[in-house]
């Protein structure tokens with residue numbers, strides 16, 4: 001295919017293009033997947049340690065509350081499963097979807113330009129696999145769809161490309177967990193995710209991560225939201241890692257398109273986090289919200305970015321960036337960016353970074369709480385994230401994961 | 411019996427002397443009013459007794475049940491039975507008022523899986539919700555602590571929290587400011603019931619007569635510029651309201 005050649009050419013030209021943010025990586029130091037992925041027949045082929053990892057990110061492969069599930073182990077094997085009674089939901093590896101539907105090519109590298117940086121370029125030029133999840137027009141899938149990527153191999157790259165499509169008038173809630181066991185040595189998770197939210201569709205995407213201390217994570221995600229569509233993203237990182245840099249971009253291209261990007265980071269160990277989100281308000285009446293909550297303990301370093309770009313009149317977006325510093329050796333930098341290109345684009349932001357307030361602390365102590373208890377209450381309250389557009393079951397699993405990590409870490 | 415006693419107390423805030431040599435005593439089960447013009451040091455006194463660290467004791471002593479508490483932390487003082495309802499409490503996002511009340515009240519408390527967090531499965535005694543209703547703030551139960559509460563709601567939430575602690579002595583910092591007529595009655599009735607029980611010492615900082623008269627307070631103190639300038643009782647209140655502090659004090663103080 002010519003488009004394919006064209007794409008490869010653009011990728012090759014971008015092979016040395018550094019990422020806009022985050023520390024640079026030498027992509028030659030890793031091994032890349034070689035062969036195509038194999039399909040697992042059933043859950044029995046997943047080991048019990050792998051199952052435990054899945055549970056640590058809120059995914060229970062045995063439970064039947066989910067509408068469907070996709071599990072991928074490195075780039076080697078996958079399991080795709082749709083509950084029989086769930087109509088209108090498609091889950092399969094991307095490679096299968098490309099064989100099944102010609103039009104899939106039009107979606108690949110459409111939201112995320114292939115020449116964004118060396119990571120996207122390299123991803124295209126190596127063997128990649130990932131999930132294809134699609135809600136058919138008008139189908140409302142209320143039970144969450146689960147997906148999970150396990151990274152187990154040392155010194156290698158998990159090269160993932162995901163495609164998520166919510167067709168016109170559909171509703172879908174995906175919870176995805178990414179995890180790596182602590183034995184993994186310096187591996188790279190390269191994840192391209194492209195989201196398409198069609199007219200009147202609603203998609204929520206909740207990620208809970210449990211990486212290991214030595215993993216490097218460079219996701220490249222983007223969403224395109226059509227008229228009256230809603231895209232909600234919840235990005236929750238609770239475990240140590242070497243470094244992560246992500247800056248998903250949501251383009252609101254249809255009238256009344258709406259997005260909410262939430263991130264919660266519990267920065268621990270010597271991890272480096274560079275997390276952000278950009279909302280591009282391209283159509284009238286588009287609205288967006290970027291909320292970032294981070295706490296930094298130990299020697300964690302967090303950069304929280306937010307970028308709002310107002311390209312059309314009658315648009316509105318807000319950025320809330322709050323950081324709580326719990327260690328004198330940790331750091332949090334909030335970097336809000338507001339860029340209104342036209343009149344009538346209403347962009348606002350609020351950013352706070354600081355230690356636990358003495359006033360709050362003294363107040364709680366005056367009610368009989370000890371200093372530690374008061375501090376942890378303030379911290380857990382600070383990390384509580386309420387997402388109105390999320391089903392209660394997902395809201396609860398986020399809360400539980402956060403509380404668990406706070407208890408473990410303090 | 412004297413429950414709490416302040417002796418020749420001198421307090422500085424940010425290096426500025428605010429209270430300069432104050433002697434006061436509060437007896438068990440009695441009700442007191444602390445009055446005085448704005449900025450006279452009423453809140454400062456209460457916060458110093460609570461042990462808030464900005465309020466630095468430069469001299470004198472504070473004794474509770476016959477023992478100095480100057481070296482005690484805020485938590486320790488609270489646990490001993492001293493409570494303070496803030497004039498302007500801070501908001502604490504992410505903590506529901508009902509969960510917090512359960513946490514601080516020995517009667518409501520229920521054990522979650524651990525003491526750190528109120529878990530979803532932890533349900534407080536039904537009486538908690540009756541109390542919310544009676545105070546007219548049932549709408550606040552599931553809201554975050556002081557977050558976006560109106561002026562009158564803040565006052566009742568503070569009162570509810572302090573009462574929940576079952577303290578021996580409570581300092582209520584303007585519990586009646588910003589309340590509408592109905593709320594004022596609610597607060598009055600609530601305090602009256604506690605006064606009638608006679609176990610809790612009440613110290614009410616106020617600029618209004620309604621609650622003080624409704625409770626029939628035993629004693630009133632007037633502070634001015636960080637000093638005690640007058641000690642009286644209920645009968646002074648109408649005169650005080652008519653004349654204002656300046657004239658009232660001119661009349662009673664030696665020139």
Ligand SMILES: Nc1ncnc2c1ncn2[C@@H]1O[C@H](COP(=O)(O)OP(=O)(O)OP(=O)(O)O)[C@@H](O)[C@H]1O
Nearest residue numbers: 423424428446447448449450451452453454455464
């Ligand atoms: N934290 C602080 N920092 C600086 N000044 C303070 C602080 N707290 C109190 N002060 C000052 O101390 C003085 C006494 O204040 P305080 O709040 O005790 O007055 P008050 O009698 O409670 O007045 P009001 O009736 O207006 O509440 C005031 O001049 C006030 O500005």
Ligand SMILES: [Mg+2]
Nearest residue numbers: 452453454497
């Ligand atoms: Mg005051």
